[in-house]
Amino acid sequence: MPRIIAVTGVTGFIGRMLVRSLRSAGWSVRLLVRPDSIARLSSPPTSETILGSLEDPIALEQLVNGVYAVIHCAGAVRGRTFEDFSQVNVxxxxxxxxxxxxxSNTPRFLSLSSLAAREPQLSHYASSKQQGEQALAEAGGGMEWVALRPPAVYGPGDREMLPLFQWMGRGIAPILGEPLARLSLLYVEDLTTAILSWLDSGGCKSGVYEITDTQDNGYSWEEVTERVSVLLSRRLIRVPLNEPLLRALAGLNLVGARVLGYAPMLTPGKVREIRHADWVGDNGELTAALGWTPTYSLEDxxxxxxxxxxxxSTDSRG
Ligand SMILES: NC(=O)c1ccc[n+]([C@@H]2O[C@H](COP(=O)([O-])OP(=O)(O)OC[C@H]3O[C@@H](n4cnc5c(N)ncnc54)[C@H](OP(=O)(O)O)[C@@H]3O)[C@@H](O)[C@H]2O)c1
Structure with a gap:
């Protein structure tokens, strides 16, 4: 009988890509889907589709019953208050x-955390991701667990980084950080291949692992802009968005979110995250544990x- 992988967050950007990769690699998957989100599944529901949420213990029991591993991709990435994030992320x-x-047979457990967890003081999101890792470490003593810390992930279906790249495609490069600030990035397929490597590894030391793309020391905003410019063979107009302006936009957005009742992405906490000077991750421990290495450069x-x-012609990805 094929071993089953339980996956949450399967209607989200990363979860959808992960399910596709797992199926292509021959794994059977069991999916947790909120009933209102079923239309966002990338393929029709099957007998292995569990309707329910992270708030529903019975659905969670059905989800993990007899599985080989759990991959937890569900998360709250937008919100106003700490509770908005902690209800899901902790x-x-x-x-x-x-x-x-x-x-009775404890499954292996991989949870998508975030590089933001390294700086929990910056935002409710960052703090909730760090507390989620802590909860895993405290409760997960009896099982093999891994928390992956990706930086900003992009790829088909992403909604967060896409607008930035779309502006660049129109010739305008918003510069969100200081000249010396550096950030790592990760193409979504490198994240899914790392997760497949973890599954194939059959076991690795429990703990928190950072993960990034092929650029060991990350990028400055200027370097991202320059690479896009070369890729597009055109000059981009740099538009620096300074902190007071971003804070003002975040303040307006918070008011809008309160009045109109939506979950905001740009908040004062998100501005502190964006303006943080060091979002460079390190693949060292993950590569040592799994033998996995990223294959996508930013250009790829x-x-x-x-x-x-x-x-x-020098693209050597196999
Ligand atoms: N994207 C990035 O750049 C990035 C970077 C670092 C870490 N991460 C982490 O990676 C994970 C996935 O991110 P993403 O970009 O794919 O997010 P996303 O597109 O917003 O997807 C979030 C997923 O979580 C599900 N979800 C939210 N609350 C839930 C609940 N209470 N019960 C069950 N499911 C729930 C959503 O289901 P519905 O469709 O029903 O809302 C959706 O499937 C998150 O934990 C995020 O913190 C993402």
Whole structure:
């Protein structure tokens, strides 16, 4: 009988790509889907589609029953208050871990955290991701667990980085950070291949692992702009967005979110994240544990995401 992988967050950007990669690699998947989100599944529901949420312990028991591994991709990435994030990113992790530990054969457990967890003081999101990791470490002593810390992930279906790249495609490069600030990026397929490597590894040391693309020391905003400019063979107009302006936009957005009742992405906390000077991750421990290495440069990822440029003859990805 094929071993089953339980996956959450399957209607989201990363979860959808992950399910596709798992199926292509021959794994059977069992999916947790909120009933209102079923139309966002990338393929029709099957008998292995569990309707429910992270707030529903019975659905979580059904999800993890007899599975080989749990891959937890569900997360709250937008919100106003700490509770908006913690209900999913902390309490959700705790409930899912509890369900996993109730199994007679405890499944392996991989949770998508975030590089933001390294700086929990910056935002409610960052703090909730760090507390989610803590919850996993405390509750997960009886099982093999891994929390992956990706930086900003981009690729087909992403909604967060896409507008930035779309502006660049129109010739305008918003510069969101200081000249010396550096950030790592990750093309979504490198993230899914890392998760497949973890599954294939059959076991690795429990803990928190950073993950980034092929650029070891990350990028400055100027370097991102320059690479896009070369890829598009055109000059881009740099538009620096300074902190007071971003803070003002975030303040307006918070008011809008309160009045209109939507979950905001740009908040004062998100501005502190964006303006943070060091978002460079390190693949060292993950590569040592799994033998996985990233294959996508920023140029490769942007070609695949935006259809920019042409693959050059030196592209050696297999
Ligand atoms: N994208 C990035 O750049 C990035 C970077 C670092 C870390 N991460 C982490 O990676 C994970 C996935 O990110 P993403 O970009 O794919 O996010 P996304 O597109 O917003 O997807 C979030 C997923 O979580 C599900 N979800 C939210 N609350 C839930 C609940 N209470 N019960 C069940 N499912 C729930 C959503 O389901 P519905 O469709 O029903 O809302 C959706 O499937 C998150 O944990 C995020 O923190 C993302």
């Amino acid at each position: 309490e959700g992790v705790k409930r899912l871990v509890r369900a996993a530990l109730n199994q 990822g942007l070609r695949a995401t935006m259809g920019w440029g042409r693959p050059d």
